Amino acid sequence: MNGPLPTMQEAAQEAEFQLMAAKDVLEWQHALIKALHLDHLHDDGKGIGALFEVAKYFSDTGFGGVYSAIDQFKELGESAPQNAEMSNRGAHGIGTSVSLAEFAERRQIAAADQLGITQQALNTALKLKRQIQVLEMPDGSVTAIETKVFPAPNRRARQ
Known part of the structure; x- marks a missing residue:
């Protein structure tokens, strides 16, 4: 082209x-x-x-x-250009994500505030090693998405 x-x-x-x-x-x-x-x-x-x-x-x-x-x-x-002015937490727009642990590394309070949760909830999710990815949107906001196994591995069998 x-x-x-x-x-x-x-x-x-x-x-x-x-x-x-x-x-x-x-x-x-x-x-x-x-x-x-x-x-x-x-x-x-x-x-x-x-x-x-x-x-x-x-x-x-x-x-x-x-x-x-x-x-x-x-x-x-x-060849899509990356926005150099966007805060760099590893995510560069919709579709690019980082793990919750990487997003919150050495800044749990600020990360929790950005996600709209408490620092305690963030810390609990990190301790449980929940599979959460954080996406940074073009406007600077963030969205967190959790991936879970379905059905849950410890689920009771139907009788």
Whole structure:
């Protein structure tokens, strides 16, 4: 890809356009398959050559834009800049997270305040080694997400 990377909004708009175009091509291919079937049933396949040429055209031109949009998203994802001004606790926006232990290291009171919990609750979660990931949002707020095994390993068996 030559030139500057598109913004996420531009890339999303292009992806939507390409997906709608791909949907149209799939609908056309479905109609073509039905036409091939009807030609075979009612006209002994006399029009199959022309219909095959249309199918070949769809095959040659139908998804080039989709592949280009996929490449564009891949490049955009690989080269997304990080915000150097954001406080660095290891998380850089939605989708990037750090463990609760790493987030709270040497700053439990401040970490608890950011999460909206007490320092005691934070300390308990750390002692129990709960599987909690902390995500830092672009606006500087944080969200904590806990991963648990389901069903719980010590769960009683049904009688």
